[in-house]
Amino acid sequence: MPAVVKGWRLLLTPTLSRHLGLALVAFILLLLLSSQIGAYDDYTLAAVAIFVIATAGLNLLTGVNGQLSLGHGALMAVGAYSTSLLLRGHDLPLILVLLLSLAGASLVGAVFGVAAARLRGPYLAGATLALAVGLPQIATRYSHVFGGEEGLTVPPPAAPSWLGADFPPERWMAWIAIAVALVTLVLLGNLLQSSVGRSFKAVRDHEAAAALAGINVARTQVVAFVVSSACAGLAGSLFAYWSGLTAPAGFGVALSLQLISAIVIGGLGSLSGAVWGSIVLVFVPNFTSGMASSLNLPSSVGNNLPLLIYGAVLVVAMLVVPYGIDGGLRRLLALARARWAGAATNHKGVVDWDDPAGS
Amino acid sequence: MQRFVVLTLNGLTEGSIYAAMALALVMIWRATRVVNFAQGAMAMFTTYLALFSLERGAPYWLAFVIALLCGFVLGAVVERVLVRPVESAPPLNVVILTLGLLLVLEALAPMLFGGQIRSFPSAFSIVGIRLGSLQVPFSSFDLFTLVSVLVLMALLLLLFQRTDLGLRMRAAAFNAEVSRLLGIRVGRMLTLGWALASLVGALAGLLIAPSLLLYPTYMDQVLVFGFTGAILGGLDSPPGAVIGGLSMGFALSYVGGYFGSDLETVGALVILIAVLMVRPRGLLAWRAQRVV
Amino acid sequence: MLEIVDLTVAYGPVVALERVSFRVAEGSVMAVLGANGAGKTTLVRTISGLVRPRSGSIRFDQKEISRLAPEAIARLGIGHVPEGRGVLAELTVEENLRLGGLWRTDRADRGTALSEAYELFRPLAERRHLPAFTLSGGERQMLSIARALSARPRVLLLDEPSLGLASLVLIQIMARIKQLVQQRQLTVVLIEQNARSALSVADDAVVLSLGRVVAHDQARRLASEEGLRHAYLGF
Numbered sequence: 049m050p051a052v053v054k055g056w057r058l059l060l061t062p063t064l065s066r067h068l069g070l071a072l073v074a075f076i077l078l079l080l081l082s083s084q085i086g087a088y089d090d091y092t093l094a095a096v097a098i099f100v101i102a103t104a105g106l107n108l109l110t111g112v113n114g115q116l117s118l119g120h121g122a123l124m125a126v127g128a129y130s131t132s133l134l135l136r137g138h139d140l141p142l143i144l145v146l147l148l149s150l151a152g153a154s155l156v157g158a159v160f161g162v163a164a165a166r167l168r169g170p171y172l173a174g175a176t177l178a179l180a181v182g183l184p185q186i187a188t189r190y191s192h193v194f195g196g197e198e199g200l201t202v203p204p205p206a207a208p209s210w211l212g213a214d215f216p217p218e219r220w221m222a223w224i225a226i227a228v229a230l231v232t233l234v235l236l237g238n239l240l241q242s243s244v245g246r247s248f249k250a251v252r253d254h255e256a257a258a259a260l261a262g263i264n265v266a267r268t269q270v271v272a273f274v275v276s277s278a279c280a281g282l283a284g285s286l287f288a289y290w291s292g293l294t295a296p297a298g299f300g301v302a303l304s305l306q307l308i309s310a311i312v313i314g315g316l317g318s319l320s321g322a323v324w325g326s327i328v329l330v331f332v333p334n335f336t337s338g339m340a341s342s343l344n345l346p347s348s349v350g351n352n353l354p355l356l357i358y359g360a361v362l363v364v365a366m367l368v369v370p371y372g373i374d375g376g377l378r379r380l381l382a383l384a385r386a387r388w389a390g391a392a393t394n395h396k397g398v399v400d401w402d403d404p405a406g407s
Numbered sequence: 408m409q410r411f412v413v414l415t416l417n418g419l420t421e422g423s424i425y426a427a428m429a430l431a432l433v434m435i436w437r438a439t440r441v442v443n444f445a446q447g448a449m450a451m452f453t454t455y456l457a458l459f460s461l462e463r464g465a466p467y468w469l470a471f472v473i474a475l476l477c478g479f480v481l482g483a484v485v486e487r488v489l490v491r492p493v494e495s496a497p498p499l500n501v502v503i504l505t506l507g508l509l510l511v512l513e514a515l516a517p518m519l520f521g522g523q524i525r526s527f528p529s530a531f532s533i534v535g536i537r538l539g540s541l542q543v544p545f546s547s548f549d550l551f552t553l554v555s556v557l558v559l560m561a562l563l564l565l566l567f568q569r570t571d572l573g574l575r576m577r578a579a580a581f582n583a584e585v586s587r588l589l590g591i592r593v594g595r596m597l598t599l600g601w602a603l604a605s606l607v608g609a610l611a612g613l614l615i616a617p618s619l620l621l622y623p624t625y626m627d628q629v630l631v632f633g634f635t636g637a638i639l640g641g642l643d644s645p646p647g648a649v650i651g652g653l654s655m656g657f658a659l660s661y662v663g664g665y666f667g668s669d670l671e672t673v674g675a676l677v678i679l680i681a682v683l684m685v686r687p688r689g690l691l692a693w694r695a696q697r698v699v
Numbered sequence: 700m701l702e703i704v705d706l707t708v709a710y711g712p713v714v715a716l717e718r719v720s721f722r723v724a725e726g727s728v729m730a731v732l733g734a735n736g737a738g739k740t741t742l743v744r745t746i747s748g749l750v751r752p753r754s755g756s757i758r759f760d761q762k763e764i765s766r767l768a769p770e771a772i773a774r775l776g777i778g779h780v781p782e783g784r785g786v787l788a789e790l791t792v793e794e795n796l797r798l799g800g801l802w803r804t805d806r807a808d809r810g811t812a813l814s815e816a817y818e819l820f821r822p823l824a825e826r827r828h829l830p831a832f833t834l835s836g837g838e839r840q841m842l843s844i845a846r847a848l849s850a851r852p853r854v855l856l857l858d859e860p861s862l863g864l865a866s867l868v869l870i871q872i873m874a875r876i877k878q879l880v881q882q883r884q885l886t887v888v889l890i891e892q893n894a895r896s897a898l899s900v901a902d903d904a905v906v907l908s909l910g911r912v913v914a915h916d917q918a919r920r921l922a923s924e925e926g927l928r929h930a931y932l933g934f
Binding site for chain 1: 436489492493496497499503506508510511512513515518521638670672673675676684687689
């Protein structure tokens with residue numbers, strides 16, 4: 049008996065328990081939020097959660113490990129198509145489908161990751177971009193398997209009966225997505241704190257130094273690619289459930305570029321950056337298309353306004369907050385802390401110029 | 408055999424366009440270490456400007472020159488106003504910035520010029536040339552495409568290899584700090600590099616528009632294939648860009664012709680990965696490696 | 700000629716130079732000595748505009764230059780041979796040399812300067828059309844100095860020319876430079892870790908330690924001061 053307790057103590061490191069606690073609180077808050085909002089907003093919330101999974105994985109690869117991928121949309125496609133094919137004519141439990149889709153994407157990611165480990169910077173960008181362009185075409189080519197341009201339909205996950213007959217399916221989708229996203233974040237958070245996470249960073253910062261320190265650079269890069277692909281596969285699987293349809297058009301280059309732009313805008317190299325980026329990714333187009341339709345513009349202007357604004361947001365964000373929202377917030381926090389500390393030492397009769405009243 | 412000739416000629420014409428695009432990307436990469444993902448969108452925009460001029464009654468050649476000049480100016484403005492301020496930011500930022508610019512231009516074009524697909528005139532006949540009784544699948548416009556890309560490349564070669572200005576531009580691209588110590592105004596050279604590269608891109612946009620038709624995203628695939636070509640040849644090598652771009656043209660033409668056009672991009676992907684597995688820094692990377 | 704007054708340079712919180720002052724007379728060689736990390740390279744990089752000082756001033760012919768861009772300073776006639784030589788390896792020897800004086804409007808004299816450079820450093824003439832990465836270390840050093848000289852500078856900043864060079868080659872190069880100082884009134888600021896050889900060619904010298912000037916005197920006198928030699932110059 050004591051041995052078991054001791055084992056638990058070892059497993060439950062301070063970081064892990066902190067992450068678990070945070071995730072639990074977030075889960076309860078988000079469920080409460082989800083129950084208060086309408087079906088459409090639940091649908092949006094689910095989208096954010098799904099993108100969080102994909103961008104968190106991508107941020108681990110690009111932000112933490114330094115491998116640029118412009119093709120993560122294609123790995124999401126692998127997850128989505130796995131799900132759609134598994135559910136074709138079968139009724140498999142959700143958790144099994146998720147895990148199998150994750151495995152499928154990891155496999156593709158491992159193969160590609162081995163190839164990618166030799167490539168650097170723009171060469172890796174080019175190879176992954178080619179993946180994003182090329183892979184969806186396979187779906188069109190082998191349309192008898194993948195359903196061609198029309199794609200494959202996916203039934204929405206059914207809410208368990210104990211939630212009541214009129215429980216909105218969008219809300220159930222949101223709950224699933226939120227739960228999976230939080231589990232992913234906790235797992236990734238622990239991975240980043242571990243020696244594996246440190247070796248990811250070491251390889252990014254200085255390959256030669258990492259190799260000298262005994263880190264197998266190529267293997268580390270492949271591992272990062274596989275973990276990141278697993279996340280993309282998971283997100284892709286949920287995306288298939290969420291949209292109800294898996295078609296090549298949904299997984300074009302645009303998706304891959306949205307993912308990479310999300311992590312840079314949110315903040316490279318941190319999980320919170322992935323969360324911020326996903327919020328921007330989902331809400332900016334939502335907001336701008338609502339605005340465009342309410343403005344009564346000519347259709348050629350109104351239809352393109354959201355794209356224009358999204359592009360402009362990317363450009364301006366790079367000029368104004370080069371380290372992303374996460375970096376900007378950290379800076380504000382540091383400034384506030386400095387102010388606080390400054391005020392604390394200053395209050396013996398010294399006037400704080402920013403706050404002359406001394407309040 | 409006849410099919411092979413058709414595909415080869417087709418590959419040559421398209422390849423010259425990809426080569427021009429690849430060259431534009433390589434020129435910018437060498438000068439500022441930026442992959443300009445907005446290169447295709449910039450060319451799209453200047454081609455729309457040419458169409459705009461044509462519709463206002465400008466003769467073809469005037470519209471042609473207007474588009475090239477606008478490309479030149481657009482490149483300079485983008486470098487000076489957008490790219491220079493993010494020089495010291497993390498390298499991914501400028502990637503996102505050019506992606507943002509791509510979206511802005513692709514949204515702006517339909518707002519200004521209308522979103523429907525437009526045809527774009529060609530300077531010469533697009534019917535195959537007749538040699539005696541034989542009609543070859545190679546039109547006067549194909550010939551014009553090939554010749555104008557070759558002429559532009561020759562001019563650039565002269566500029567870079569034979570003039571003081573070209574020497575300054577090369578020095579600024581290789582080592583900005585040393586160049587500044589030698590009294591070279593590096594900022595101006597980089598702006599000029601972007602301007603010239605965008606002019607090359609604008610030419611590619613004008614030349615491919617008659618066959619692809621004009622719509623806001625028509626240059627996207629040209630950009631992807633041009634980028635693939637540049638990577639294939641090695642991003643630091645202008646001759647590599649030309650070879651890589653031409654190879655892409657041939658490869659896509661053969662894959663499309665023998666295996667079906669829906670496998671074109673998959674074929675490109677396979678070729679790119681295969682080449683990168685053997686030469687991770689492109690075909691003509693030996694020079695860059697030796698220097699480092 | 701070149702006057703440095705109270706120059707302070709910092710990289711973020713790290714102070715690299717603190718209130719450094721000295722002046723260099725026209726037609727003389729000033730050696731700047733000190734151990735690794737003393738701030739020698741920072742000093743020349745600040746003079747040529749690559750590093751912005753936090754405070755203090757740098758005057759060249761009574762003109763304040765500490766806020767000018769490096770390319771503007773080069774065009775005033777201050778040549779800088781950087782540490783590690785800064786040869787553009789992808790360009791040919793001749794292209795490297797031409798770059799030196801490319802900003803000058805006197806085209807005829809640019810040609811003259813080129814042939815003078817080949818006369819001064821003969822090994823370069825034989826390799827004029829080869830890419831610079833084929834050169835040996837000594838030849839690269841020659842090329843870098845010849846390139847700076849072909850702009851006909853009035854001040855030459857030499858950063859560690861002895862690094863990685865056989866002493867015989869170094870002696871030859873320094874002899875050539877000494878010649879130019881006498882013939883053309885060239886002013887040289889010579890950064891060296893190898894104090895003994897630097898003091899043998901310099902007229903005056905300053906010794907830097909942790910960013911401060913700890914000694915400033917005629918080179919002859921510094922070389923004979925036992926205590927200083929042991930403490931800072933290591934011979």
